[in-house]
Amino acid sequence: HGAIYANIAMNHADLVIALGVRFDDRVTGKLSEFCKGAKFIQVDIDASEINKNIEVNIPIQGDVKQALKIMNDKIEPKKNIGPWIRQIDKWKKEFPLTYEIDKKSIVPQHLISELTKLADENAIVSVGVGQHQMWAAQFWDFNEPFRWLCSSGLGAMGFGLPGAMGAQVAHPKKQVINIEGDGSFLMNIQELQTLKMENIPVKNVVLNNAHLGMVAQWEDRFYKSLRGHTYLGDANFAEIAHAFGVKSESISKPQEVLPALKRMLKHNGPYVLDVKYPYNDKSRGHVMPMIPANHSYLDTLIDAKQTLREYWEKKGIIKE
Incomplete structure (x- = not known):
């Protein structure tokens, strides 16, 4: 039920730095479709969590705070991230979190x-x-x-x-x-x-x-x-x-x-x-957006009527 623009950005990333996360299904959706173009750095103090659900490129067992300090010393700032920020802003405007007002009952x-x-x-x-x-x-x-x-x-x-x-x-x-x-x-x-x-x-x-x-x-x-x-x-x-x-x-x-x-x-x-307030099935009563179990971000239910995949197909946007 996360923001559509956040999931789109995540799945367009080329690098994912995972700090103390377990990549459960509520985050990834269908594992084989999750961030397919990205490389992964996973930091966790518990070794059993590393590579448990996602095969990562750089596994780091240790304290997140210490790992971040070391990363900060190694990372060279990228000079121009403007295009990426503008793209995210565009997605935010296109897929805002919204709701319908009802004059008769509380929303x-x-x-x-x-x-x-x-x-x-x-x-x-x-x-x-x-x-x-x-x-x-x-x-x-x-x-x-x-x-x-x-x-x-x-x-x-x-x-x-x-x-x-x-x-x-x-x-x-x-x-x-x-x-x-x-x-x-x-x-x-x-x-x-x-x-x-x-x-x-x-x-x-x-x-x-x-x-x-x-x-x-x-x-x-x-x-x-x-x-x-x-x-x-x-x-x-x-x-x-x-x-x-x-x-x-x-x-x-x-x-x-x-x-x-x-x-x-x-x-x-x-x-x-x-x-x-009344429970309304398939309308205001449902939390949107929603990714069904074991599906990818492209299968996100934007609303009660269409998925992100269907929306992009209608607009002729390349999905991958």
Whole structure:
């Protein structure tokens, strides 16, 4: 679900420097099609990770920080990278991250875009696992490093709330926001008691579409929408939070978004904002772009209707 322009740039690179990465399938897609024209330098402190998924040209076992220091001393600056930067800028303009506005129901991507404008510039954002995680990564405007808390490859549903709590305790003067889906929030919802008792002022935004959204998306795309216990029911997380003594409210209309976000951020203590919106299959309900499992970046679903390959074929662009 990464940006199309980033994946295009990656697959047009002639050199990939991999620092502490394992080249899992969520990064590479189909291995035989990944960065076919590139040479690889892989740095990892764990020797078992090197050459595990990708056969690299230069394997380096060691600490990334030390390896980078040595590389910096050896690298000669390239005089003219202007054409490459301009090409990337062109891809960015051609394939921006976008969403459709709905006048009748809340669009989660829009809510996140509005929240990032209202939040502190150095706010810390924690997420669980699911569609909300992807949308937060796509539409939150990060201005500083070390502001994004995510379980990443571990895929730990329910990480968002305890992750945010830890960040808030470690940084009591910073604004900490937990963006969760309803399914992920349920995994550690008992920690609302800890929020209340310790008065940890984490702001929780629960994107509540009554589904395990990411799994439902795969069901829609690849399993003819056959539901395997992915409908969760219409839970009211505002009432649940209220039962714990945590300030809360529930919204479901677009015009309620901005006032509710402002109230939440203004509140001094912990807060739960239950954001109800419908799950829409194959439209706004799906995270786009999307690369299906074991496919290349050319098979990226740009939207619900076409792939990057189809788009480029229509334009007559050489793909390789």
